[in-house]
Amino acid sequence: MRLFTSKLGWLRVLSVLEGFSLIILVFIGVPLKRIWESPELVQILGPIHGAFFLLFCMNLLGTAVEYRWKWTLSTKLFLASMIPFGTIFLDYKVLKPMWESEVSEENPAE
Template identity: 50%
Template structure:
């Protein structure tokens, strides 16, 4: 787990996981509770956390894209698009991020 914190791509993978979990919690738990049980409290809390993680994910994706010299047309936009789709960040982690993440030998 430590190797995720040593690289920008590793940190982006952690953010992708957290952002993906927050989106799932928001869409599949908080929003139904808001409309079925008429209780918006969970949407307020999860929504704020998701919003922060979403923004961090976007900025870090752009940062890693520039540092790794990703083609915006081939890679960066796919990674950004993933955070708009439930389960998208998990898919993109497997298909793109895990393949370019080369942990140090520490």
């Protein structure tokens, strides 16, 4: 898969993983904890979501350096990741178009 061959591709993967881990945590884990007093899923998913978020932030920094993004773009992407489900929006509106243009530049005949 081409998605795993570049920092931008990895950033896309991590943004989706981080976003969906938050969705599971908020819409499944928290209700289980609050309504049925079953905190196990939150205890497992909370650290996993935190790890995905940290990996996303580290990869964002590495990608920004490698692609020589302006600090304003990097800051906007980081701030958007602080908004719940912002990383999924980032992938759809910002990262996917960047990645598609990168792939089309690598393979102009396709």
